[in-house]
Amino acid sequence: MSAAEPPPPVFVLVEPQMGENIGAAARAMWNFGLDRMRLVAPRDGWPNSRAAATASGAGRVLDGAGVFASTAAALADLTHVFATTARPREMTKPVLTPEQAMREARALAAAGERVGVLFGPERAGLVNDDVALADAIISVPVNPDFASLNLGQCVLLTAYEWRREAVPAAPETLEMPRTRRASQVEVERLWAHWDARLSEAGFFFPDHKAEVMRLNLRNLLARMAATTADVQTLHGVLRQLVRQAGHGGFAAEPGGGRADEA
């Protein structure tokens, strides 16, 4: 993260029940670089060995987690709070998607606000008294016929959106290990090689279709975005097929024709 990255929001788990779910939430957070967790009255006390076992690799999130007796105490120093809910709460509050909420959270954090997100217990979700403490509600736009996100999934999607909003319009990247895109002249030479051999082989037939056949093949070559290694491979493919022709049979004659070292 850059120096300009604002501090991530605090994720507050209210009365979580299973240690495994606390650990899973820690992993989900740390996957996206969030490490500020608070716990309100965890059912099985704290620390929790099952939470630690599940969190493996994301233990630092648990190590830094603060434990509070009430939701109000956990939120005391925060200036802006979102509450995640699965169902409408009949309250007059903004209801945001995770995307909208984390975009807003990022702007608030960048302006020096201290932002938190509330997550309710596994089964029942947040009680209305806790939702009432929040400035806005986050509701994931799930299938109306099947809304069954669990705690870990809700934490995951919210953390993902925080991170996603950090990288505005990431460019598509083309993974190209140890090689580079072939230059136009390399592709032209490759085409000339294939054109010559295919012409000799009588491929471009009948004559009145030869032009469009050539055009289609050149388009294919252009579209494959060949690397220099690919170009060598395709020279080798052709040489080996034609070498056979010179010998009138299928005796393998290795050497020379192949070049793919990538």
Added chain:
Amino acid sequence: MSAAEPPPPVFVLVEPQMGENIGAAARAMWNFGLDRMRLVAPRDGWPNSRAAATASGAGRVLDGAGVFASTAAALADLTHVFATTARPREMTKPVLTPEQAMREARALAAAGERVGVLFGPERAGLVNDDVALADAIISVPVNPDFASLNLGQCVLLTAYEWRREAVPAAPETLEMPRTRRASQVEVERLWAHWDARLSEAGFFFPDHKAEVMRLNLRNLLARMAATTADVQTLHGVLRQLVRQAGHGGFAAEPGGGRADEA
């Protein structure tokens, strides 16, 4: 969903191990309205009672799941495939975020393409031979210090992005007049043809490089986004070169080998 909603992508789970994870994937999908699942060689057979128990409420996804013996068979009728990977694969393919990939998937589906997303087994992820079948890679932008998304989480985020992208931005389109993208099975047959003839010609030499040489060629084929007409052309190219070999010379022997009428 509106009437204009394009069909959602097929999610293909390759060699999933635990039934619970298949069930969790079904729930994650159905939360966002996706119900088209395929399974490649599930470890514990099919149907799987643990998958059914975990999926509760999303059983319709499992009920409709097709089971296939190989990844190639599961992809046979699809025209555009994304592969999810956690680590770089040293292949020359576009690498997209889930956001970019699902935006593209939505545009492709709206244009009548049949889109799929590959998910690998729980521990190891997809093998390179499966990644090679894909047009592009999906990589979730996780914390570089802690990348530990599990299968269910990866399915969840991808399904979430499909749903979130319900209003597609102006898509990049590939102009394809009077033709359509070749299906996976057409491309597989094309590859089998080339593989057989190149093997006979002794191209894959030396032996210890044969595997990577084949992988590179398959990646080239996937990248060129061939149309059905292109596939026929490339069958014809090969037939014509090999026909020569049978006659031991360069006498043009037209007919049969060409098919490009586009």
